[in-house]
Every structure is written in structure tokens, then in C-alpha cells.
Amino acid sequence: MEQKLLMKHYENDEYASYKGYVKHDGYAALKKAFTMKPDDIIAEVKNSGLRGRGGAGFSTGMKWSFLPKNNEPRFLLCNADEGEPGTFKDRMMMERAPHQLIEGMIISAFAIQSKKSYIYIRGEYNESYKIVEKALKEAYDAGMLGKNIMNSGFDHDMDVYRGAGAYIVGEETALISSLEGLKGQPKLKPPFPAVQGYLRKPTIVNNVETLAAVTWIITNGAGAYKKYGTEKSAGTKLFSVSGNINKPGVYEVPLGYPFKDLLENECGGMKQGFNFKALIPGGSSCPVLNKEEALKSTMDYECMSQLGSMLGSGGVIVIDDKQCMVDLLKVLMHFYHHESCGQCTPCREGTGWLEKLTNGIGAGTAKLEDVGLLDKVARHMMGTTICALSDAAALPVISFVSKFRDEFECHVREHRCKVKGKCHAQDHH
Amino acid sequence: MPKITINGKNMEVPAGTSIIQACQQADIPIAHYCWHEGLSVAGACRMCMVEVEKNPKLQIACNTQAVDGMIIHTDSEKVKDTVKWALDFHLINHPLDCPICDQAGECKLQDYYMSYGLYTPEMNQPKMKKNKVVSLGERVLLDQERCILCSRCVRFTSEVSKTNELGIFNRGDRSVIGTFENRPMNNNYSVNTVDICPVGALTSKDFRFKQRVWFLKDFETICNGCSTGCNVTVSYNQNGVFRVRPRKNEAVNGHWMCDEGRDVYKHTNLEFRLEQVVERNDELGGASVKGKPVPLAIQEISKKLKTLTSKNADAVAVVLTAQYTVEEYEALLQALTALKVKNFYHWKNNEETFDSFDGLLLRGDKNPNTQGLLKVMEKYKVKGNLKDFEKGSAFSMTIVAGPENQTVYPDLEKKIDVLKKGGEVVYLTSCKNDKFNTFKWQIPMKSFVEKSGTFINHKGMEQKIKGGLKISKEAITLTEFAAALSEAGGARA
Numbered sequence: 001m002e003q004k005l006l007m008k009h010y011e012n013d014e015y016a017s018y019k020g021y022v023k024h025d026g027y028a029a030l031k032k033a034f035t036m037k038p039d040d041i042i043a044e045v046k047n048s049g050l051r052g053r054g055g056a057g058f059s060t061g062m063k064w065s066f067l068p069k070n071n072e073p074r075f076l077l078c079n080a081d082e083g084e085p086g087t088f089k090d091r092m093m094m095e096r097a098p099h100q101l102i103e104g105m106i107i108s109a110f111a112i113q114s115k116k117s118y119i120y121i122r123g124e125y126n127e128s129y130k131i132v133e134k135a136l137k138e139a140y141d142a143g144m145l146g147k148n149i150m151n152s153g154f155d156h157d158m159d160v161y162r163g164a165g166a167y168i169v170g171e172e173t174a175l176i177s178s179l180e181g182l183k184g185q186p187k188l189k190p191p192f193p194a195v196q197g198y199l200r201k202p203t204i205v206n207n208v209e210t211l212a213a214v215t216w217i218i219t220n221g222a223g224a225y226k227k228y229g230t231e232k233s234a235g236t237k238l239f240s241v242s243g244n245i246n247k248p249g250v251y252e253v254p255l256g257y258p259f260k261d262l263l264e265n266e267c268g269g270m271k272q273g274f275n276f277k278a279l280i281p282g283g284s285s286c287p288v289l290n291k292e293e294a295l296k297s298t299m300d301y302e303c304m305s306q307l308g309s310m311l312g313s314g315g316v317i318v319i320d321d322k323q324c325m326v327d328l329l330k331v332l333m334h335f336y337h338h339e340s341c342g343q344c345t346p347c348r349e350g351t352g353w354l355e356k357l358t359n360g361i362g363a364g365t366a367k368l369e370d371v372g373l374l375d376k377v378a379r380h381m382m383g384t385t386i387c388a389l390s391d392a393a394a395l396p397v398i399s400f401v402s403k404f405r406d407e408f409e410c411h412v413r414e415h416r417c418k419v420k421g422k423c424h425a426q427d428h429h
Numbered sequence: 430m431p432k433i434t435i436n437g438k439n440m441e442v443p444a445g446t447s448i449i450q451a452c453q454q455a456d457i458p459i460a461h462y463c464w465h466e467g468l469s470v471a472g473a474c475r476m477c478m479v480e481v482e483k484n485p486k487l488q489i490a491c492n493t494q495a496v497d498g499m500i501i502h503t504d505s506e507k508v509k510d511t512v513k514w515a516l517d518f519h520l521i522n523h524p525l526d527c528p529i530c531d532q533a534g535e536c537k538l539q540d541y542y543m544s545y546g547l548y549t550p551e552m553n554q555p556k557m558k559k560n561k562v563v564s565l566g567e568r569v570l571l572d573q574e575r576c577i578l579c580s581r582c583v584r585f586t587s588e589v590s591k592t593n594e595l596g597i598f599n600r601g602d603r604s605v606i607g608t609f610e611n612r613p614m615n616n617n618y619s620v621n622t623v624d625i626c627p628v629g630a631l632t633s634k635d636f637r638f639k640q641r642v643w644f645l646k647d648f649e650t651i652c653n654g655c656s657t658g659c660n661v662t663v664s665y666n667q668n669g670v671f672r673v674r675p676r677k678n679e680a681v682n683g684h685w686m687c688d689e690g691r692d693v694y695k696h697t698n699l700e701f702r703l704e705q706v707v708e709r710n711d712e713l714g715g716a717s718v719k720g721k722p723v724p725l726a727i728q729e730i731s732k733k734l735k736t737l738t739s740k741n742a743d744a745v746a747v748v749l750t751a752q753y754t755v756e757e758y759e760a761l762l763q764a765l766t767a768l769k770v771k772n773f774y775h776w777k778n779n780e781e782t783f784d785s786f787d788g789l790l791l792r793g794d795k796n797p798n799t800q801g802l803l804k805v806m807e808k809y810k811v812k813g814n815l816k817d818f819e820k821g822s823a824f825s826m827t828i829v830a831g832p833e834n835q836t837v838y839p840d841l842e843k844k845i846d847v848l849k850k851g852g853e854v855v856y857l858t859s860c861k862n863d864k865f866n867t868f869k870w871q872i873p874m875k876s877f878v879e880k881s882g883t884f885i886n887h888k889g890m891e892q893k894i895k896g897g898l899k900i901s902k903e904a905i906t907l908t909e910f911a912a913a914l915s916e917a918g919g920a921r922a
Contacts, residue, residue, distance in 0.1 A: 166600075183597075188472040188492050342578065342597070342604035343473045349518040352602040356554035373551055380514040383486050384475050 002266055003228060005216050005236050006209070007252045010096040016131060018138035021099040027144060029219040033107040034152040036218075041111035045214060048222035049234030054079055054170070054207030055283065055313045057301050060214075064112050066194035067202050074202040076109045076117035078211055079175055080132075083122060083167040084283035085335060086315030089238040090208040092250045094121070094128040097212070098135035102158065104211035106144065107218055109156050112204055116157050120175050123163040133160050167339035171387045172205035173197075174341065185341045186387035207313075209238055229255035233300035237311075241267050243318030244274040255300040262299060263318065274320035278403070282312020284332050285392030287399035288319070309399070324417045325404040326362045327425040329396060333358045336393035347390035350381040354397055361408055362425025364415035371408045375401045431497040436504055448490035448501055449477050457503055460512055460541050462519070462627045463579040464491040466677075467684040468588055471580050475515045476541070479503050487511055512545045521552040522602060523628075524574045532629030534642040538577070557602050565595070565606075566614035568634050568688055569623055573605045576630035582606060582622035589685060590789070592616040606630070617687045617791060624674055625684075635691065636672045640664075649676055650894045651884050653752060653834060653877045654690040656781065656794040658886035661686060663694060663878055665898055670694040670878055681890070687791045696834055696860055697876040702901045703861040707871040717866045723873070723903050727913040730828075730855050730870060734914070737825050738769045744825040746772040746851050748818060749806075750832045751796035754882025754894065757907030758805040761830070764911035766809055773811040774818040775802060776829075778838045781887065792887055795837030797877075800885035819847050827851025829868075830907060831858040833876055857910060859901070873904040880906050 004010075014020025021027070033041055046061025067074060078101065082090040094101060101119070109117050119136075121129045136158055139145045147155045161179055168174045169184040176198045178184035197203025213235060217225045226234045233255035239262065242248045246268030253262060259279065263269065270276055279294035280286055287309040289297060297303050304311045319328065333355040340351040357374045360366035378397035381390045401408060410418035417423035430441045435448075435455055442451045447470075452459045462474035470492050477490040482500040487508065495501075502508060519538065527533045559573035583595045583606065594614035598607045608614055614622070623633045645664040652659040652673065659682035664672045673694050675686035695701065706726045708718045737744040747765055749758065762773070778795065779785070785793020796802075806812060829848055832838045842864050848854055854868040859876045878896045885891050905913075 188470065190492075337601060340601040342599070342601045343471075344475050345473065345577065346475055346515060346518045348578065348602050348604065349521050352557070353518075353521055353552065353554065360554070367553075370553075376551075380511070384478065384511060384515065386472060 001253070002251055003236050003254045004252050005225075005228070006093070006097075006100065006212055006238065007250075010092070015097055016095070016099075016135070018099060018135065018142055021097070025219070026099055027103055029215045030103050030106055030144065031150060033110055033218050034150055034154065038111045038113055041107065041218065044222045045111070045217060048217045048225040049229075049232075050210065050213055050217060050225065051233065051301065052207055053209035053213070053237065053314070055084065055285075055310075057311060060206065060210055063194065063206075064108075064204060066192065067112055067204065068195065072202055073116075074112060074114045074204070075198045076105060076112060076114045077172075077175065077179065077198060077203060077205045078105055078117065078119040078208060079170065079172060079205050080119055080121045080125070080128070080208050081163050081170045081175060082125070082208070082313070083170045084285065084313045084315050085332070086240060086242055086280060086283045086317040087313040088240045088242075089250050089314060091125055091128050093208050093212055093238070094125070094132050098132045099139065100212045100215055101132070101208055102135060102139050102144070104213070104215040105158065106149065106156055108204070108206065108211055108214050110152075110154055114204070115155055117159075118179060118198075119158065119160045120169070120179060121160060121162050122170075123165040129160060129162055136160060166341075167335075168341045168387070168389055171389070174387065175205060176203060183341075185343050186389075188386055230298075230300050230302065232302050233311075237299065237314050239299065239314045239316045241316040241318065243316075244271045244320045244322070245269065245318050246271055253299065256303075257299045259297045259299055259316075260295050262316070267318075270318075270320060274322060276318065277321040277323065278319040278325070280315070280317035280319065280396075282310050283315035284317070284335070285388075285395060286310040286312045287395045288325075288403060290403050322419065324419040324423040324425060325400050325407045326358070326411050326417070327423045329400045330355075330358045330362050330425045332396050333393070336389065340389060340393070344385035344390065346381045346384045347393070350377060350390065351393050353377055354381075354393060358397075359425075361411050362423075362427075364411055364426060366412050368409065368412050371401060371405065371412065374408075431495050431499070433495045433497070433499040433501060435501045442495050446495050448479055448481075448488070448493050448495055448499075451495050451501075452490060452503065458544070459490055459503055460516070460545055461491060462537060462577055463581060465581050465584075465625055465684075468581060468584045468625075471584065474519070474577070474579050476512060476519075478508060478511045478515065480505050480508050509545070513548060516541055516546050517548065517550070517552070519577050520546075520550070521554075522557045522574075523577070524556065526575070530575065530629040531632045531637055531642075532575075532626075536629055537627035559605055563607070564613070565608055565631070566616075566619050568691075569614060569619050570632050570634055570637065571606055572630050572632070575628050576606055577628050578604050578606070579627060581625045581627070582631060585618075585622050585625060586614065586616070589621070590616045590618040595622070617689060617787065618685060618789065620688050620691050621675070621685045633672070633691075640666065640668075640671050645671060648895060648897070650878065650896060651797065651892045652686060652690045652693055653797040653884070653894075654687070654693045654795065654837070655792045656796060656799055656887040657682065657790050657792050658797055658884055658890070658892050659686040659690055659790060660892070661690070665878070669698040669900065670898070681886070681892070682790055685790065687787075687789070689791060692836065693834060694878070696836070697878045697898075697900060699900055701860055702876075702904070703858055703871060703873045704901050705873060705903060707866060709866060709869050715867075723905060724913060726870060726872060727910065731914045733853070734768060734770075734826060742769045742771055743822075745770045746774060746818060746824040746827045748774045748776050748815065748827060748829040748848065748851070749802060750776045750778070750830055750838075751794075751799040751802040752833045752877075753802075753830055753907050754798065754880065755801040755805060755885060755891075756882045757911075758802055759808075760908040760911040762805055762809045762811070764915045765828075766811075767915065771811065772813065772818075772821075772824070773806060773809075774813045774815055775806065776815045776832075776844075778832070778840070794887065795834075796832075797886070798884045800887065800889055801883065804885065815844075815847065819850070823850050823852065825852040826855070827853070828855045829857060830874075831856055833859045833874065835860050835862070857907070859904065872910065873901055874910075875904040875906050876900065879904065
């Protein structure tokens with residue numbers, strides 16, 4: 001069953017405006033937050049079990065508590081650089097309920113006592129940018145931002161910053177680099193952003209969905225939030241479901257919801273003539289699950305990790321039996337090769353090598369050993385770089401090759417696509 | 430102080446030491462490209478991976494601080510495999526043009542392949558094509574294909590020279606080092622980027638294609654380009670000196686030296702040298718006569734000198750530039766004062782001022798041993814400079830210890846008329862210059878790579894120069910000149 005905690009009013013067009021938002025109890029959570037102590041808000045968020053919705057799934061309250069306990073200026077950054085292929089939930093959240101995000105950010109900023117925050121919006125999200133910018137102006141006009149918000153004595157300023165179209169800037173330290181006006185490249189950790197981030201000041205970077213969820217948690221309490229989901233994966237999560245299904249879109253379900261139900265009920269099942277074959281559960285960086293694994297999986301952090309995959313950003317890509325896995329991997333490898341920032345050698349050189357190998361296999365010009373080599377190269381890129389892009393490129397390769405090796409070998413051995421006879425992967429480069 | 434264990438070896442390191450520094454202290458080799466002692470940590474090459482117990486992931490040694498109780502392995506199978514692959518990733522798009530690469534023989538890719546690689550390459554794909562010859566500035570060339578993007582040069586220009594000319598353009602394996610249009614890298618420290626480049630990507634336009642490095646020998650000495658006295662390594666072979674590179678000394682120059690200093694070897698090579706005595710023969714209408722043996726020439730000079738000083742000690746003057754060693758000044762002043770000479774002049778060509786120092790290494794005083802000369806002059810209680818010489822009365826004979834490095838004496842030729850006031854000029858020089866043929870004598874001197882001795886730098890630090898090359902056969906030092914001067918013609922009589 002869909003459980004619309006955050007998406008409750010998303011179908012209502014006026015919810016995007018300040019008036020419409022306030023009509024549906026908007027900014028009530030903020031009012032409540034100002035009656036609480038900042039540390040209590042952090043404790044509430046920690047108790048709710050909210051985990052970062054951007055992909056890593058790290059406890060939000062825990063992340064906040066890493067900030068140094070002093071009066072040093074600090075920043076809150078909203079990561080709205082939603083670039084993970086298969087993910088489009090943040091876009092909808094910003095377009096349908098920008099104030100929900102802004103309110104969540106003010107509460108979070110109050111909790112960590114930050115006087116300045118930025119919403120870093122993906123460059124391609126022009127519409128989201130316009131809507132959030134307009135909402136920010138409304139919030140300023142209504143006195144929700146600026147000096148002495150709601151007579152609480154708390155000052156806060158918020159700005160929107162637009163990316164320039166780099167996937168890697170979704171990584172929090174790269175986002176900070178980009179915001180600082182540098183080339184969007186991840187920074188070495190340590191120091192971690194909570195200690196030394198934007199402008200070398202303590203910085204918290206949270207995903208859009210995470211910050212919006214804070215609004216709900218403060219309104220309804222940590223206990224209410226924990227009622228949804230599983231023990232280790234509390235609350236609900238927005239899933240962006242795509243593929244040849246009847247009703248692709250964004251669905252909010254409690255964590256722990258069986259994938260089979262999500263596919264059959266919410267998404268209306270597979271389109272006619274298509275059969276379910278495989279699943280990428282959390283955006284293109286997550287290892288693929290085959291049919292058996294996918295149908296027994298539940299949408300939560302533990303189950304996905306048990307199956308050797310990840311919940312990631314919730315970009316559910318449903319793969320049907322008309323899709324050639326070599327063709328799909330070729331698209332992914334082109335993407336990661338194009339998006340590698342080029343800082344660390346294994347990723348910079350490895351992503352290019354993976355793409356060339358995949359192209360060769362697809363075109364049938366490769367040798368049979370190259371299928372094994374593809375896997376071997378990917379395995380040696382894992383865990384060797386500053387950020388996780390190298391792993392993000394390697395994980396799909398390893399899972400695709402290990403679970404659908406026959407399709408790869410068919411391309412090489414028989415110079416044809418096992419699924420379609422002829423596919424795009426055979427096009428020469 | 431944290432106590433750590435590396436490969437079973439217990440050691441104690443100062444707090445804040447990184448694992449790579451600890452390894453260096455313990456003489457444990459650790460492969461690295463991007464890390465450099467004099468620069469910030471980039472953590473990009475991923476070669477220095479080590480295994481830290483209780484940590485499931487390998488860590489980079491350059492950005493991991495040694496913490497008390499850490500147990501580190503640099504030689505486990507997991508580390509070896511990872512380093513091997515990190516090296517392979519560096520090499521898959523590398524052109525492997527070692528036979529025509531200047532860096533061959535001192536290339537870290539070659540070195541590490543021998544110590545960590547030795548695998549059969551599996552890369553069977555076409556390599557990335559980039560530009561092979563890109564001029565970054567007046568002194569440095571870039572080969573983008575050989576570049577491993579360690580970013581050392583970029584960090585150098587941003588952190589050391591603070592000129593920020595270099596950057597990495599584009600992303601992924603299309604990344605290239607480059608400069609902005611019309612903003613070339615022409616800072617006075619640009620060749621340091623060539624030194625720190627671990628591969629053959631950056632090459633010095635001056636040294637490029639001159640010599641294979643395995644035909645060169647090195648010796649350590651002090652740069653004679655200015656009063657900083659940077660510690661340098663000079664590379665030479667039987668054909669002469671080919672390059673000068675900085676040598677680490679935190680107390681003087683750190684890891685660096687300036688580009689002007691790179692050129693100090695040029696005047697030591699035979700093509701620029703005065704190899705024989707040149708005498709102006711007035712009987713032949715002032716023609717230059719070459720080839721008189723040095724001892725014979727000094728004998729004649731000595732005779733004349735003694736005749737003059739026996740009548741009038743003020744008839745003879747000595748003009749000294751600060752480009753010789755302390756030992757040489759000592760010998761010369763001792764010999765000449767014994768011969769009753771008392772007019773000594775310090776030939777200063779430029780003043781050390783606040784503005785003349787570039788803030789990093791290069792100083793206004795372009796002489797390596799001004800402090801040394803002043804110290805010796807003080808010891809012999811003589812003083813005076815070229816202005817005093819100019820203002821004072823004329824002399825019958827003047828011995829001039831001319832500059833060895835003429836490029837820092839731009840007004841050298843204008844000074845010929847000034848010096849001619851000294852009557853019969855005995856010009857001691859290592860460089861040939863036809864303009865000096867108006868002087869009575871030119872005696873060939875050894876350059877700083879051919880002799881040993883002491884320079885005292887601007888801080889008053891004594892540093893030894895160690896030469897010993899044989900470039901000009903007849904050349905002598907000031908010490909030898911002084912000795913010959915005293916002995917010749919029975920000086921002791």
C-alpha cells in the first residue's frame with residue numbers, strides 16, 4: 001500500500017505556493033520546532049531512525065551530531081543535484097512541494113544552528129529551479145526566512161545554486177567544491193564535511209527527501225515515523241519507478257515493502273507483451289538483481305544489502321525480457337566514462353577501459369576472455385578511489401556479467417544478441 | 430608520540446605524521462606519484478595503498494595519519510595486487526614511447542613497473558590520443574599523452590610559485606594539463622614542474638634531447654647564481670655540464686630553485702670559456718697574442734708587480750667580484766698583502782634591497798659569496814668598492830678577479846673603461862669575451878664546477894661547493910694564481 005506521508009498533498013497544485021502550503025498546515029512544524037531546543041530536534045531525528053535518502057543511507061541524526069560543539073559558523077547544504085540514472089523523486093518534490101523542503105531546511109538549520117543554507121539544484125532541472133526560487137521569495141516575504149523568523153530570534157538565509165550538469169557533483173564533497181566555485185571534484189576525506197566543508201567550515205549536506213522528511217518527523221514525532229518501515233529502515237521512501245511497466249512514476253511506500261507488490265499493485269504490472277527479467281533497485285550504480293532475487297526482495301536497506309545490492313536513491317529500474325543486458329551495460333558504461341571526474345587514476349582510466357571492453361563485446365569484436373577481463377577490471381576499481389564513482393561504475397559491471405554472462409558470451413561467440421538477435425550494442429564505434 | 434608497526438617493524442613517529450612519511454623514515458619503499466613532500470596531499474594516484482589492520486578497505490598512505498597502535502602492512506598480497514593494478518591503470522593509456530622519451534632512465538613509471546609491475550599487459554583497446562607537443566611557457570613543454578595527471582605541477586603553481594598558470598582541463602580520461610589562452614607559464618620557477626613531474630610529460634626545453642640521462646653523472650654543489658646559495662645537483666659527462674637541478678635543503682631552498690639558476694651551468698662549458706692566456710701586445714699594435722703558458726704569464730705579472738710595489742705600494746690595485754670561494758680570497762689577500770699591496774676594491778654589481786628579493790628564493794645580490802668576500806676583506810683590514818676605485822687616483826697595475834657568471838653583470842662591458850684606469854689590467858676570468866682584449870692580460874680561471882671551497886650565503890651560512898670536473902685544461906683557481914704570484918721570480922728573496 002502506498003503510504004503518503006510526504007506526498008499527501010502532492011496532487012494538489014496549490015500546494016506548491018506558500019498560500020496553498022500554509023492552508024494544509026504548512027510551516028506548523030517550524031513553529032513547533034522553535035519551541036524545542038536544537039539538541040532535542042537532533043535527538044528527535046536520531047530517534048526517528050531517518051536515514052539519508054540520497055543513496056548512502058547514513059543516519060541523518062548521527063550525521064548532524066558530528067558537527068563540532070562550538071560557535072563556529074556552519075552551513076547546511078541541500079543536495080538537489082539528483083543525477084543518479086533512474087532517479088527523479090527530488091525533482092517531483094521540488095516541483096510539487098518546494099515549501100516542504102524549505103521548511104525542513106529551516107528546521108534542520110535551526111537544529112544545527114546554521115545561519116546560511118544553499119539548495120544546490122542540478123543544472124538540467126530548470127523547472128525545479130524556477131519553482132524553488134519562487135517559493136524562496138514567498139518564504140522571505142512571509143518572514144519564514146531572514147531575520148528573527150517567527151519571533152524566535154533565529155536568523156536564517158537561504159539561496160539557490162545551480163549546477164552545470166556534472167553527475168559527480170551529487171557526491172557531497174564535490175558539491176561543496178562546486179559551490180565554492182571550483183571544479184566539481186570530490187575532496188579527500190578526512191577532513192569530513194561536518195568538520196571542514198564549505199569554505200572550510202563545518203557543513204552538513206542532506207538530500208531533498210531527507211530534509212523534507214524532517215518536517216514530517218517534527219510535526220508527528222519520531223515515534224510516529226518509526227511505525228512505518230522496518231527496524232533498521234524506518235519510515236517511508238519515495239521510489240522513482242521506470243521501465244516497461246503500466247504506471248511508471250514516483251511512489252511513496254513504507255520501507256520493507258515487497259518489490260513484487262510495488263510492481264504489481266502501484267505500478268500496475270508489466271506492460272502487455274513484456275515480462276519481468278531483472279531489477280536495478282536503487283539507481284544505476286546498484287548491482288542488478290535477477291528475477292528470482294527481485295521477486296523475493298523487499299524495498300529496504302537490509303534486504304537489498306543481503307542480496308548484494310543497495311537501496312541507493314530509490315531509482316527503481318525495471319528491466320523486461322526484451323532488453324539486452326549488454327546493450328544496457330553499454331549505455332551505463334558510456335555514462336560513467338563520461339562522468340568520471342578524472343581525479344583518481346583507477347576511475348579515470350578504468351571507466352574508459354570498461355566502456356571500450358563493453359563496446360567490443362557488444363560489437364562482437366572482442367575475445368571471449370574479454371568478458372572475464374571486464375569483470376576483473378571492475379573488481380580492481382572497487383574501493384580504490386576518493387569517492388564512490390569508481391565503485392558505482394564497477395558494481396553494475398560485476399553484477400551484469402555474473403548474472404547474465406550468457407548474453408555477453410553470445411555477443412562475442414555468435415556475433416548476435418541473445419535477446420533480440422540484433423541490438424544497439426552491435427553498432428560499431 | 431604514536432607507536433606504530435609497519436611490516437612488523439615497531440617505530441615511534443611524531444604526532445601528525447602520515448603513513449607515507451613514517452615509511453620514508455623507516456626506509457620502507459612505498460610507490461607514489463601524486464604525493465610530494467613540498468606540496469599538499471592530492472590523494473589521486475592511488476599508488477600508496479597500504480593495509481591498516483582492523484580496516485576492511487585499503488588506505489592511501491599519504492592522507493592517513495599514523496595513530497597509536499596502528500599495524501600497517503605494505504607488502505601483503507592484497508596491497509601488492511592493488512598497487513599492481515593502480516600502476517596498470519596509469520599505463521593503459523600511456524603511449525610507452527620510452528625510446529624517444531627524455532625521461533627514460535629516471536621515469537617513475539619505468540621504475541615502478543620493474544619493482545611493482547612485471548605483468549603482461551591485458552589492455553587490448555586503442556589508447557587515448559592527445560597532443561604530444563604543447564608549449565606551456567618559455568622553458569617547459571608538455572606531452573599530454575605521457576601525463577599521468579598526478580597534478581603535482583598544478584599544485585606547484587598554486588602553492589609554491591603562487592602564479593596559478595596551470596590547471597586540469599576536461600574530465601575523466603580526456604583530462605589534460607594546460608594553461609589559459611595567452612597566459613603561458615613564464616614564472617621564474619617553472620622548470621621545477623619538470624623536476625617534480627614523475628614521468629616524461631613535462632620536459633625542459635633547455636635539456637630536452639640533449640643527453641640520455643644514463644650517460645650523465647651527478648655531483649652535488651651550490652648554485653652560484655645569487656646569494657641564496659640553493660643546493661643543487663649538477664649533471665655532466667665528458668662533453669660538459671648539461672643541467673642543474675635543486676637538491677632538498679629545508680634551511681636554504683626547500684625542494685626548489687629558480688629558472689635563472691638553471692642556466693648557471695652554461696658559462697662553465699668549453700664553448701664559452703677562456704682556455705688560454707690572452708696578452709695584448711703593444712709592440713704589435715695592440716694585437717692579441719694567445720697561448721703563452723699560464724706560469725710564464727704569471728711570472729711576468731709577478732715581476733712587474735714586485736717592481737711597482739717596491740717603489741710605491743699605491744701603484745697596484747686589486748678589484749674583486751664576489752664570485753670566488755672564501756679559500757681563494759684568503760689565499761689571494763694573504764699573498765698580495767705580503768707583497769705590500771693595500772688597495773682592494775669590492776666590485777659590487779647590484780644591491781640587495783627589500784624589493785630585489787622575489788619573496789621565494791632569488792635575491793637581488795647575484796653573487797654567491799658576497800658575505801665571504803667581505804669577511805676576508807675585513808680580516809685583512811682592507812675595504813673599498815668600485816666607486817672608490819673610480820673616484821681615486823690612477824694605478825699602474827690592477828688585478829681584477831672578474832665575474833664567472835657574466836649574465837648577472839649586465840653592465841660588464843661598460844666597466845671596461847673604468848677598469849682601464851687601473852693601468853695594466855690583469856683580468857682573471859673564466860669566460861671569453863673579445864671586448865676584454867683591450868686589457869693587458871687575460872688569465873683563464875676555473876669555474877665553480879671545477880673547484881671546491883666555501884660560499885657564504887646572505888644568511889651567513891657556510892656551504893661547501895664540491896667540483897672537480899676538468900673542463901678547461903689550463904684554467905687555475907685564485908689560490909693557484911696567488912701561489913704562483915708569490916713564488917714566481919723568487920718572491921721570497
